[in-house]
Amino acid sequence: MILDHAADFDVRDRLRLEMMPHFLCPGCGHGIALRALLWALDEAGIEKDRLAVVSGIGCAGRLSAYIDANTFHTTHGRPLAFATGLALARPDLHVVVISGDGDCLAIGGNHLIHACRRNLKMTCLMLNNEIYGMTGGQVSPTTSESMLTTTTPLGNAEPSFDACALATAAGAGFVGREVTHHVPKLKELILQGLQHPGFAFVEVLSDCTEIFGRKNELGSSSEMILRQKSEIRPSAYRDTVDTPFRSTDLHTGLLHRSTRAEYGSAYRAAAAAARAAAAKGSTK
Amino acid sequence: MSSVIDKAIPAAPVSTARLLSGNHACALGAVAAGCRFFAGYPITPSSEVAERLSRALPLEGGVFVQMEDEIASMAAVIGASMGGVKSMTATSGPGFSLKQENLGYAAAAEIPCVIIDVMRGGPSTGMPTRPAQADIMQTRWGSHGDYPIIVLAPASVREVFDETVRAFALSERLRTPVVVLYDQSIAQLTETVELPEPGSVPHVERKWASRPREAFQSYAATDDGVPPMARPGDGRRTHTTGLTHSESGFPTQKPEVVERNQTRLLTKLQKNRALIDAFECVACDDAEVLVVSIGISARAARRAVALARERGVKAGLFRPITLWPFPEDALRQAAARARAVLVPEMNAGQLRLEVERVLRAHTVVGLNRYDGEPIAPEAIAARVQSLAQEVAK
Numbered sequence: 001m002i003l004d005h006a007a008d009f010d011v012r013d014r015l016r017l018e019m020m021p022h023f024l025c026p027g028c029g030h031g032i033a034l035r036a037l038l039w040a041l042d043e044a045g046i047e048k049d050r051l052a053v054v055s056g057i058g059c060a061g062r063l064s065a066y067i068d069a070n071t072f073h074t075t076h077g078r079p080l081a082f083a084t085g086l087a088l089a090r091p092d093l094h095v096v097v098i099s100g101d102g103d104c105l106a107i108g109g110n111h112l113i114h115a116c117r118r119n120l121k122m123t124c125l126m127l128n129n130e131i132y133g134m135t136g137g138q139v140s141p142t143t144s145e146s147m148l149t150t151t152t153p154l155g156n157a158e159p160s161f162d163a164c165a166l167a168t169a170a171g172a173g174f175v176g177r178e179v180t181h182h183v184p185k186l187k188e189l190i191l192q193g194l195q196h197p198g199f200a201f202v203e204v205l206s207d208c209t210e211i212f213g214r215k216n217e218l219g220s221s222s223e224m225i226l227r228q229k230s231e232i233r234p235s236a237y238r239d240t241v242d243t244p245f246r247s248t249d250l251h252t253g254l255l256h257r258s259t260r261a262e263y264g265s266a267y268r269a270a271a272a273a274a275r276a277a278a279a280k281g282s283t284k
Numbered sequence: 285m286s287s288v289i290d291k292a293i294p295a296a297p298v299s300t301a302r303l304l305s306g307n308h309a310c311a312l313g314a315v316a317a318g319c320r321f322f323a324g325y326p327i328t329p330s331s332e333v334a335e336r337l338s339r340a341l342p343l344e345g346g347v348f349v350q351m352e353d354e355i356a357s358m359a360a361v362i363g364a365s366m367g368g369v370k371s372m373t374a375t376s377g378p379g380f381s382l383k384q385e386n387l388g389y390a391a392a393a394e395i396p397c398v399i400i401d402v403m404r405g406g407p408s409t410g411m412p413t414r415p416a417q418a419d420i421m422q423t424r425w426g427s428h429g430d431y432p433i434i435v436l437a438p439a440s441v442r443e444v445f446d447e448t449v450r451a452f453a454l455s456e457r458l459r460t461p462v463v464v465l466y467d468q469s470i471a472q473l474t475e476t477v478e479l480p481e482p483g484s485v486p487h488v489e490r491k492w493a494s495r496p497r498e499a500f501q502s503y504a505a506t507d508d509g510v511p512p513m514a515r516p517g518d519g520r521r522t523h524t525t526g527l528t529h530s531e532s533g534f535p536t537q538k539p540e541v542v543e544r545n546q547t548r549l550l551t552k553l554q555k556n557r558a559l560i561d562a563f564e565c566v567a568c569d570d571a572e573v574l575v576v577s578i579g580i581s582a583r584a585a586r587r588a589v590a591l592a593r594e595r596g597v598k599a600g601l602f603r604p605i606t607l608w609p610f611p612e613d614a615l616r617q618a619a620a621r622a623r624a625v626l627v628p629e630m631n632a633g634q635l636r637l638e639v640e641r642v643l644r645a646h647t648v649v650g651l652n653r654y655d656g657e658p659i660a661p662e663a664i665a666a667r668v669q670s671l672a673q674e675v676a677k
Binding site: 088 | 320321323342343345347349351352353355356357359360361362363364365366367368369371385386389516517518519521522523524525526527534535
């Protein structure tokens with residue numbers, strides 16, 4: 001196994017160090033995810049000046065401010081919609097979206113399914129910590145059943161969304177999931193997503209130790225991460241029937257990949273053809 | 285007849301006359317002004333703007349996209365503008381309500397964008413194919429918090445073209461969202477208009493950043509209150525947020541920094557009133573009964589003023605073309621001799637509230653209609669006459 005110590009990668013090169021210390025709680029998995037993203041961006045050779053990071057609202061949404069790039073902290077649930085405009089207007093930029101489980105699946109659910117369907121080139125990183133952490137720990141669309149949150153004092157009675165199944169069903173050409181325990185694997189998955197010629201969706205199972213973990217007595221950050229590790233199954237062993245809800249075994253790795261026309265280039269090709277036809281018409 | 289101040293747009297040569305609807309003129313104005321990105325969602329009675337631009341923009345090297353909802357289309361417009369492209373959306377009341385969240389973001393983060401709001405009968409789904417003027421207050425106060433916004437209210441097809449062009453000029457120059465507000469009757473009315481020659485309307489550029497990265501601040505104080513903007517890819521790598529931010533663009537909650545930056549934002553338009561203000565005065569100089577009205581109602585009022593004058597009443601019309609910020613000083617001047625002020629509008633009295641605020645010593649009365657029908661000139665003329673008689677007593 002490759003260790004998380006790439007000799008030629010220094011995370012500080014892609015961070016806004018003047019923004020440190022960051023505001024994440026001790027034990028929060030989002031920092032690990034951020035590091036993996038920056039590592040993947042570095043390996044992909046994406047220049048900081050050509051990188052646009054668009055984030056929503058919540059703990060995950062705050063990460064954009066720490067990245068040395070063109071960064072946009074937008075409104076709750078809407079980063080994919082902002083990113084759609086930016087990517088269409090500026091195909092020369094490399095667009096990465098950072099969202100959370102509430103941001104991406106609840107208030108922004110409509111934007112997610114249409115971003116998957118539209119297939120505009122961008123990489124969406126959804127950090128899933130099963131909770132609305134920023135607002136103090138309310139139930140989210142991915143909170144596991146029976147878990148305690150500040151708005152499910154009797155235990156969560158709703159099923160937990162499988163975001164990857166949703167993204168696949170909505171047409172995303174690249175869908176994958178990884179845990180923060182496997183940083184090199186996570187980096188590899190994000191790297192593949194960055195290189196995918198269309199909309200790429202990567203779910204990162206993060207952990208909210210301070211709020212979700214404390215409320216449900218899940219122990220320390222390392223205990224939570226190890227529990228996640230014990231609950232996952234690499235996609236190679238996938239044998240269960242697809243369902244939109246989280247199953248007992250969470251599949252990780254690259255879960256779905258298909259290639260179809262990328263929306264931006266298809267639009268630009270059609271526009272160029274229309275311009276050529278118009279020019280031909282005007283010379284007749 | 286007119287004292288329209290149109291400093292933002294130099295005169296352009298005029299081409300031959302065409303028969304156009306208001307929505308068509310809006311689309312032509314957008315393209316002429318340099319709009320190269322449109323995101324929208326279908327809604328009556330504004331959809332023709334989107335349909336026209338879906339054909340026109342790809343031919344200009346621009347992008348049209350129909351988004352999954354009104355919220356997303358507003359977000360995409362802001363996203364494209366953050367990329368440096370002149371961007372616009374068009375909607376009507378129900379959609380305009382949904383856009384308020386991201387409109388507030390554009391105001392706070394100072395992202396240029398143009399929003400066309402074609403008013404229809406309301407509230408709620410209301411009367412989709414009928415005119416109204418009931419979004420006047422929502423255009424000013426629709427999003428939460430204190431924020432500046434410009435709203436332009438054209439009254440004819442030609443003016444829809446001009447005000448759409450001016451909306452881009454003001455939006456880009458002042459880094460603010462600008463709403464072009466007109467109603468269903470102007471949107472779908474067809475009139476013979478003369479438009480500037482294609483390519484003759486100058487594209488107003490925003491104030492781009494010139495300082496090097498180390499010396500650049502995204503929200504620096506400037507003489508005109510408008511900070512230069514960085515463009516992704518220019519090497520400055522700035523941060524944009526809807527959180528309250530310092531000059532650097534990064535979030536802050538320090539009271540003195542918040543106060544300083546909010547004050548700059550809230551006084552930005554006031555510093556540029558000479559660019560923004562536009563209004564029309566018809567026979568205001570000796571007017572004893574002053575009619576204050578916008579859009580299609582103002583066209584009826586113009587005829588009513590002529591009718592009243594024929595009947596011996598000294599009537600005048602004051603028509604805000606820039607509706608917000610409201611042209612207070614010009615209205616006070618126009619009302620200097622007025623003994624009564626009449627505000628005809630197709631709502632329950634929104635413009636009247638503002639006129640009352642400005643003309644505190646005057647008798648201000650409304651003439652309101654909210655049944656989906658425009659106000660007829662004769663109805664306004666009759667009320668002008670009866671008001672003249674009342675004040676003469």
